[in-house]
Amino acid sequence: MKKGMPWWNRLRTSRLLMHGGSAAQRFVDSWKRDAEADTERQADAVMRRLTGVYLYLLGVLVALVPLMAIGYLTFFQDPALRFEAHGLYEATSMLAIVLGAFVTYVTWRCYLTSGEVFLRWLTLAFLGFTLIYLPHALLSQFSDEMMHLFIAYGPASRLAMGACFLVALERLGAPADPPEARRRPTTWGMALGIILAIDLGLAALILGSVVPAESVIQGMEALALALLVMGIMVITLRRIRLPLMIIYLLSMAVFAQASIAFMISDLWSHLWWLAHAIFIAGFFLLSYGVVHAFHTTRSFSTVYSQAEVMQQLREQQTRTQDALGKLETTNTRLSQQAATDWLTGVANRRQFVRQAKRELARAKRYGTSLSLLCLDLDHFKKVNDAHGHEAGDQVLKQVASAMQESLRPHDLLARVGGEEFQVLLPEADIHQAGEVAERIRSTLHDLQIRLRDKVVKITVSLGCAQMGQDGDDMDSLMRIGDQRLYEAKALGRDRVVAGTDVLHSVQG
Numbered sequence: 001m002k003k004g005m006p007w008w009n010r011l012r013t014s015r016l017l018m019h020g021g022s023a024a025q026r027f028v029d030s031w032k033r034d035a036e037a038d039t040e041r042q043a044d045a046v047m048r049r050l051t052g053v054y055l056y057l058l059g060v061l062v063a064l065v066p067l068m069a070i071g072y073l074t075f076f077q078d079p080a081l082r083f084e085a086h087g088l089y090e091a092t093s094m095l096a097i098v099l100g101a102f103v104t105y106v107t108w109r110c111y112l113t114s115g116e117v118f119l120r121w122l123t124l125a126f127l128g129f130t131l132i133y134l135p136h137a138l139l140s141q142f143s144d145e146m147m148h149l150f151i152a153y154g155p156a157s158r159l160a161m162g163a164c165f166l167v168a169l170e171r172l173g174a175p176a177d178p179p180e181a182r183r184r185p186t187t188w189g190m191a192l193g194i195i196l197a198i199d200l201g202l203a204a205l206i207l208g209s210v211v212p213a214e215s216v217i218q219g220m221e222a223l224a225l226a227l228l229v230m231g232i233m234v235i236t237l238r239r240i241r242l243p244l245m246i247i248y249l250l251s252m253a254v255f256a257q258a259s260i261a262f263m264i265s266d267l268w269s270h271l272w273w274l275a276h277a278i279f280i281a282g283f284f285l286l287s288y289g290v291v292h293a294f295h296t297t298r299s300f301s302t303v304y305s306q307a308e309v310m311q312q313l314r315e316q317q318t319r320t321q322d323a324l325g326k327l328e329t330t331n332t333r334l335s336q337q338a339a340t341d342w343l344t345g346v347a348n349r350r351q352f353v354r355q356a357k358r359e360l361a362r363a364k365r366y367g368t369s370l371s372l373l374c375l376d377l378d379h380f381k382k383v384n385d386a387h388g389h390e391a392g393d394q395v396l397k398q399v400a401s402a403m404q405e406s407l408r409p410h411d412l413l414a415r416v417g418g419e420e421f422q423v424l425l426p427e428a429d430i431h432q433a434g435e436v437a438e439r440i441r442s443t444l445h446d447l448q449i450r451l452r453d454k455v456v457k458i459t460v461s462l463g464c465a466q467m468g469q470d471g472d473d474m475d476s477l478m479r480i481g482d483q484r485l486y487e488a489k490a491l492g493r494d495r496v497v498a499g500t501d502v503l504h505s506v507q508g
């Protein structure tokens with residue numbers, strides 16, 4: 001029943017069919033099945049929606065874990081508590097530089113392969129962070145003497161990274177860079193120059209004391225936070241659902257909370273250390289995405305979720321099944337064509353020989369009889385000469401079809417030459433073969449072959465041979481069958497020669 005059928009029509013149709021016995025029962029059963037499948041589909045859709053909302057909430061919860069940690073430290077502990085450990089800080093800063101360089105390199109390698117513009121900007125983000133953070137790591141041993149400069153490189157690195165993140169987002173989905181443009185030294189040289197200029201410019205700004213260092217530092221951190229929030233909004237509003245972009249979104253949220261923690265913390269305080277920990281968590285998360293891209297498609301926008309991959313796999317399987325079905329149909333048609341005579345549609349010589357060998361072996365194994373008829377149309381040349389070759393073709397077709405009708409389903413008729421046919425008769429001795437041959441002869445004798453504007457008459461001569469008495473293989477049977485066929489021709493045509501005697505003969 002059609003899914004969109006109104007219920008009153010369903011009822012009327014079902015009432016009508018109720019009196020129809022088993023057909024009505026089948027109808028009701030299929031209706032029930034349809035209804036059950038509908039209900040199951042609806043329940044599945046509700047569950048999908050529910051689990052989708054759950055996943056969404058889970059993502060929000062994970063993204064806000066840093067805020068919970070900041071809140072815990074601020075409200076339940078003393079966030080101003082100091083932990084001044086220069087050695088530890090130097091070591092972790094240098095580790096951050098090494099990690100930054102490594103992730104920059106992996107991202108760059110991904111970009112070189114895919115040419116994805118998004119990845120070019122992501123490489124620049126990591127490169128910017130690493131090279132702008134480097135003076136911060138180098139200055140950590142002089143943090144007391146050059147406190148402001150030491151601190152300033154932190155927010156500056158986050159600001160550069162946030163800016164590149166935002167541009168990367170804006171360029172997501174842009175056509176890939178051509179391979180020759182990906183390594184262009186001018187592009188990367190210019191990027192390095194700008195980063196170096198930022199490093200030097202910042203040093204000049206802070207050391208020159210033109211603007212209060214505190215406000216430069218807070219301003220950069222606030223700007224970094226604003227850029228990160230903008231990035232989060234872009235992903236959310238554009239409803240970007242690509243798996244790696246979800247990781248991108250989460251890490252941006254974590255970076256933004258790290259900036260908040262930096263803004264409200266004092267140097268060496270517990271909150272300041274927590275801000276670093278939050279930032280590193282965001283960095284690890286994003287580096288996971290980059291490494292995942294490196295291990296798969298080396299692109300951020302073509303790494304699919306498992307659900308998407310499964311969907312693509314299902315579609316691919318359906319396409320493969322369809323193609324296989326078509327291939328099977330074509331193969332069947334081709335093997336049918338290879339076994340069939342192109343003109344009459346009966347078996348051809350190849351098929352006949354193959355089938356005959358099988359039947360011969362079967363007859364020998366079970367001790368049953370098997371006979372062969374050899375047929376040749378009489379004076380067929382005259383038909384061609386009188387009516388043309390095309391008319392001759394029509395005659396051959398009608399003769400083949402008339403012969404086919406006088407045979408049992410398991411007898412095999414084949415056209416083995418121009419106007420020559422053979423018939424394989426399983427479980428028939430020479431006597432029965434003679435009867436079949438005579439039936440064919442008289443059918444064709446009486447057949448009115450209708451061509452466009454005239455009626456043509458044709459006769460046939462037949463020779464019969466039986467397995468055993470006339471030979472044990474197909475070659476012998478065919479030879480004897482042919483001999484008897486020519487005997488029938490010699491005796492005046494339109495007759496049957498079966499065995500040593502002319503069993504059936506009609507004067508035509």
Ligand SMILES: Nc1nc2c(ncn2[C@@H]2O[C@H](COP(=O)(O)OP(=O)(O)OP(=O)(O)O)[C@@H](O)[C@H]2O)c(=O)[nH]1
Pocket residue numbers: 343376377378379380381382384388389390391392393396417418419489493
């Ligand atoms: N129209 C048509 N004619 C064919 C085809 N194959 C063979 N022929 C013709 O069949 C005729 C066979 O002629 P012959 O071998 O001399 O035999 P016949 O005229 O049938 O005479 P007998 O066999 O002696 O009775 C030839 O004219 C062939 O051109 C075919 O596929 N189509």
